[in-house]
Amino acid sequence: xxxxxxxxxxxxxxxxxxxxxxxxxxxxxxxxxxxxxxxxxxxxxxxxxxxxxxxxxxxxxxxxxxxxxxxxxxxxxxxxxxxxxxxxxxxxxxxxxxxxxxxxxxxxxxxxxxxxxxxxxxxxxxxxxxxxxxxxxxxxxxxxxxxxxxxxxxxxxxxxxxxxxxxxxxxxxxxxxxxxxxxxxxxxxxxxxxxxxxxxxxxxxxxxxxxxxxxxxxxxxxxxxxxxxxxxxxxxxxxxxxxxxxxxxxxxxxxxxxxxxxxxxxxxxxxxxxxxxxxxxxxxxxxxxxxxxxxxxxxxxxxxxxxxxxxxxxxxxxxxxxxxxxxxxxxxxxxxxxxxxxxxxxxxxxxxxxxxxxxxxxxxxxxxxxxxxx
Amino acid sequence: xxxxxxxxxxxxxxxxxxxxxxxxxxxxxxxxxxxxxxxxxxxxxxxxxxxxxxxxxxxxxxxxxxxxxxxxxxxxxxxxxxxxxxxxxxxxxxxxxxxxxxxxxxxxxxxxxxxxxxxxxxxxxxxxxxxxxxxxxxxxxxxxxxxxxxxxxxxxxxxxxxxxxxxxxxxxxxxxxxxxxxxxxxxxxxxxxxxxxxxxxxxxxxxxxxxxxxxxxxxxxxxxxxxxxxxxxxxxxxxxxxxxxxxxxxxxxxxxxxxxxxxxxxxxxxxxxxxxxxxxxxxxxxxxxxxxxxxxxxxxxxxxxxxxxxxxxxxxxxxxxxxxxxxxxxxxxxxxxxxxxxxxxxxxxxxxxxxxxxxxxxxxxxxxxxxxxxxxxxxxxxxxxxxxxxxxxxxxxxxxxxxxxxxxxxxxxxxxxxxxxxxxxxxxxxxxxxxxxxxxxxxxxxxxxxxxxxxxxxxxxxxxxxxxxxxxxxxxxxxxxxxxxxxxxxxxxxxxxxxxxxxxxxxxxxxxxxxxxxxxxxxxxxxxx
Numbered sequence: 003x004x005x006x007x008x009x010x011x012x013x014x015x016x017x018x019x020x021x022x023x024x025x026x027x028x029x030x031x032x033x034x035x036x037x038x039x040x041x042x043x044x045x046x047x048x049x050x051x052x053x054x055x056x057x058x059x060x061x062x063x064x065x066x067x068x069x070x071x072x073x074x075x076x077x078x079x080x081x082x083x084x085x086x087x088x089x090x091x092x093x094x095x096x097x098x099x100x101x102x103x104x105x106x107x108x109x110x111x112x113x114x115x116x117x118x119x120x121x122x123x124x125x126x127x128x129x130x131x132x133x134x135x136x137x138x139x140x141x142x143x144x145x146x147x148x149x150x151x152x153x154x155x156x157x158x159x160x161x162x163x164x165x166x167x168x169x170x171x172x173x174x175x176x177x178x179x180x181x182x183x184x185x186x187x188x189x190x191x192x193x194x195x196x197x198x199x200x201x202x203x204x205x206x207x208x209x210x211x212x213x214x215x216x217x218x219x220x221x222x223x224x225x226x227x228x229x230x231x232x233x234x235x236x237x238x239x240x241x242x243x244x245x246x247x248x249x250x251x252x253x254x255x256x257x258x259x260x261x262x263x264x265x266x267x268x269x270x271x272x273x274x275x276x277x278x279x280x281x282x283x284x285x286x287x288x289x290x291x292x293x294x295x296x297x298x299x300x301x302x303x304x305x306x307x308x309x310x311x312x313x314x315x316x317x318x319x320x321x322x323x324x325x326x327x328x329x330x331x332x333x334x335x336x337x338x339x340x341x342x343x344x345x346x347x348x349x350x351x352x353x354x355x356x357x358x359x360x361x362x363x364x365x366x367x368x369x370x371x372x373x374x375x376x
Numbered sequence: 377x378x379x380x381x382x383x384x385x386x387x388x389x390x391x392x393x394x395x396x397x398x399x400x401x402x403x404x405x406x407x408x409x410x411x412x413x414x415x416x417x418x419x420x421x422x423x424x425x426x427x428x429x430x431x432x433x434x435x436x437x438x439x440x441x442x443x444x445x446x447x448x449x450x451x452x453x454x455x456x457x458x459x460x461x462x463x464x465x466x467x468x469x470x471x472x473x474x475x476x477x478x479x480x481x482x483x484x485x486x487x488x489x490x491x492x493x494x495x496x497x498x499x500x501x502x503x504x505x506x507x508x509x510x511x512x513x514x515x516x517x518x519x520x521x522x523x524x525x526x527x528x529x530x531x532x533x534x535x536x537x538x539x540x541x542x543x544x545x546x547x548x549x550x551x552x553x554x555x556x557x558x559x560x561x562x563x564x565x566x567x568x569x570x571x572x573x574x575x576x577x578x579x580x581x582x583x584x585x586x587x588x589x590x591x592x593x594x595x596x597x598x599x600x601x602x603x604x605x606x607x608x609x610x611x612x613x614x615x616x617x618x619x620x621x622x623x624x625x626x627x628x629x630x631x632x633x634x635x636x637x638x639x640x641x642x643x644x645x646x647x648x649x650x651x652x653x654x655x656x657x658x659x660x661x662x663x664x665x666x667x668x669x670x671x672x673x674x675x676x677x678x679x680x681x682x683x684x685x686x687x688x689x690x691x692x693x694x695x696x697x698x699x700x701x702x703x704x705x706x707x708x709x710x711x712x713x714x715x716x717x718x719x720x721x722x723x724x725x726x727x728x729x730x731x732x733x734x735x736x737x738x739x740x741x742x743x744x745x746x747x748x749x750x751x752x753x754x755x756x757x758x759x760x761x762x763x764x765x766x767x768x769x770x771x772x773x774x775x776x777x778x779x780x781x782x783x784x785x786x787x788x789x790x791x792x793x794x795x796x797x798x799x800x801x802x803x804x805x806x807x808x809x810x811x812x813x814x815x816x817x818x819x820x821x822x823x824x825x826x827x828x829x830x831x832x833x834x835x836x837x838x839x840x841x842x843x844x845x846x847x848x849x850x851x852x853x854x855x856x857x858x859x860x861x862x863x864x865x866x867x868x869x870x871x872x873x874x875x876x877x878x879x880x881x882x883x884x885x886x887x888x889x890x891x892x893x894x895x896x897x898x899x900x901x902x903x904x905x
Contacts, residue, residue, distance in 0.1 A: 068786075068787070069787050069790075070784070070786045070787035070788075070789070070790055071789075071790045072786075074786070074789040074790050074793055075785070075786035075789065077512060078436045078512040078513070079793075079822075080512075080515040080807060080822075081436070081511070081512040081513075081514065081515055082793065083515075083822055084510075084514070084515055084518075086510055087510045087511070087512075087514060087515075090510045090567060122428060123428060123592045123593070124428050124429045124434070124572060124576075124592075125592070130593075133591070133593070134593070189623075192624070192627070193627065196627065196631070197627040197630070197631060200631070203633075204624065204627065204628050204631065204633050205422075205618065205620050205621075205624050205628060205633075206594065206595070206618060206620075207594075210418070210420040210595075210616045210618060210633070210634070211418050211420075211597075211614065211616060213589075320621050321621065321623075321624065322624075323594070323618065323619060323620045323621060323624055325591065325593045325594035325619070329593065330593065333593070336752060336784070336785075336786065337786065338786035338787075
């Protein structure tokens with residue numbers, strides 16, 4: 003379950019908000035090519051900035067459309083009966099201003115890197131996010147690396163063995179991967195591998211009583227390694243294993259299906275057939291012709307899958323008591339903590355914008371057709 | 377240019393990372409027995425967190441109360457197994473005959489965690505800060521003036537007689553802080569105070585534990601306070617409270633990864649393994665129905681005969697069964713742990729015939745009334761949605777057609793507070809251990825007004841409310857609150873339904889497990905077999 007899930011259909015993926023790849027330059031004109039590339043990047047960056055402003059407006063409006071008074075949700079029943087306390091609360095969080103004023107002051111604070119203070123945790127939202135994001139990032143990074151490796155291997159293998167038993171088995175595996183709800187898989191894994199078999203440890207990022215490694219990246223496994231603390235590393239990695247496994251299963255299914263179909267498409271093309279006829283080795287054909295051409299849609303889907311993993315895996319985090327972004331988003335929403343919700347919304351939006359931007363830019367680098375020009 | 381080599385290198389790096397992680401994952405994880413858990417001096421408690429801060433002047437959430445209770449001693453307190461009678465903690469007290477002056481004499485020799493003595497100045501600062509922060513618990517000391525008499529004596533003066541004050545001073549929010557330390561970190565006695573950040577990372581109290589670390593989203597770690605010289609004898613060197621979903625809590629405590637689970641529902645404890653111990657008691661949370669007496673909200677629900685019909689149409693025993701082991705019928709709005717509660721024999725009873733007759737007489741001829749409730753609220757593990765569905769069926773049997781209107785707590789609370797619900801299903805947790813808490817349900821009082829029930833609607837009960845706020849004599853108070861409870865059962869627009877169970881599941885090695893209505897569990901009181 004995720005906040006922004008990737009639809010597992012097999013239509014050619016189009017990145018959200020992406021422009022069609024542009025002809026960056028003419029062949030043989032290095033300087034002009036360079037300038038065009040810079041212009042292209044600049045245009046994409048400007049568009050991204052405008053989208054960010056739009057994003058703040060959308061998150062702000064949607065959050066404030068929610069019926070219900072944050073005062074009633076944030077204050078205790080007795081406190082909410084005291085006009086002085088209510089007035090102080092409204093003033094402290096700027097709720098005594100009109101909505102446009104609130105939005106402008108939100109934007110103003112945002113420009114100074116201030117996302118406001120959460121009335122759920124009494125902490126600056128930016129600090130809360132800085133604490134929650136690495137927890138989710140750790141799962142998401144591991145899951146995306148594992149799924150990219152396994153998913154691509156499966157996809158390629160399946161495409162080359164098209165129609166044979168291997169292909170059928172791999173397709174079944176990937177179908178199971180994308181069909182089984184992740185939260186159900188999480189419960190199943192938790193109760194089997196932790197509760198019944200005791201192979202993996204239970205909830206949280208570390209065993210109780212074990213101090214978090216000195217903060218460098220916020221990724222406990224990496225921080226523990228950097229600190230040379232192998233015991234904490236083992237503990238953190240073993241806590242990480244199950245949530246990563248569960249999320250990997252879903253993403254592997256998705257990537258297997260996508261890479262299989264992309265590669266099949268390329269395998270059918272004339273230039274691949276020509277390359278084979280020319281007597282090139284199978285590995286060279288695969289490396290230089292097939293994989294390169296199939297890379298763009300695969301890259302796009304990896305990017306989107308990573309965004310979906312990062313943008314919050316609410317139920318999986320809840321089952322593993324993982325103090326990440328999904329947990330924070332859920333808690334903020336249920337407590338009507340508007341600034342917390344906006345902070346998460348903004349971050350998730352930024353993740354997708356960045357991924358799309360990066361994928362767009364990489365098109366130009368990967369695809370010779372794009373590089374050489376129309 | 378950009379060939380395949382770079383991606384290959386990247387992939388190789390990724391493989392290495394994944395392999396390292398896999399290696400770590402496959403290595404034998406530390407089993408519970410490796411950690412100093414059950415056999416050592418560490419205890420792990422799993423709780424579904426409701427926690428914003430552990431600054432005594434600001435916290436007012438159940439999990440915050442557990443932590444603050446362990447960090448900060450109060451002037452007075454309650455014994456673990458008796459929450460009806462206040463006992464001295466940091467001070468002894470005497471009250472004036474008219475219950476407007478309370479003089480507290482500090483117990484000699486008590487010290488804060490930094491070794492400095494607890495003085496009258498600390499008490500004055502802490503209580504004035506609680507009032508001045510204008511936070512959630514500030515209302516506790518409304519209308520109370522705090523003055524220092526000498527280094528060992530503090531006098532609290534109230535505007536009106538306040539027999540509940542000793543109980544109020546036993547709530548964790550009234551914990552006494554080390555004034556010098558708090559002031560050094562931005563502490564003041566008004567809204568300019570900035571000490572919360574410090575108090576969420578360090579503690580400055582005289583309680584049996586000190587705060588090692590706090591993450592409001594995941595865990596609180598407490599260490600035994602070596603300077604503590606109060607009357608408790610904390611057993612465990614380290615106490616860890618973790619934020620864990622209730623389904624996971626059950627597995628953790630059964631596997632021994634945690635020693636105590638605090639958020640299990642009646643359903644969950646029904647299937648517990650025999651390896652753990654269940655301490656089940658009815659909680660002090662009262663689930664009740666509000667039947668709006670304001671004709672402008674509904675002409676039907678405001679008919680007193682309709683209220684009578686609702687009261688008789690409910691099969692209370694069936695509701696208790698629904699709520700699971702440990703739950704009990706709320707005999708009046710005052711729960712069983714409090715002075716002035718009613719015996720079971722005087723509770724409301726189920727009488728379908730009377731209900732049907734009353735409903736018909738009130739003019740309930742199939743028109744629909746709305747029953748609103750917060751559908752994400754599950755006081756002590758019992759989802760209100762389950763109760764609402766059962767009520768709908770029971771009321772239908774008496775000819776009362778009810779439409780359920782669930783909404784998230786954060787949204788629905790607005791309608792509840794503004795008194796626009798026709799029928800509301802809500803719950804009330806006590807703010808402090810005194811029956812005066814419940815006078816808020818009286819006519820013209822906070823909750824009474826939410827049911828459209830002004831003072832003039834029932835002057836007799838309104839008079840009992842006034843007396844309840846001012847009578848100090850224990851025996852008189854008991855009789856008075858019982859009379860109030862009976863009158864409310866008979867005439868008020870409120871229907872007390874249930875006290876759901878409070879379940880504490882623990883490893884057999886953990887002893888002295890008691891549920892407390894205010895601070896849930898006293899971690900310093902937990903022992904080891």
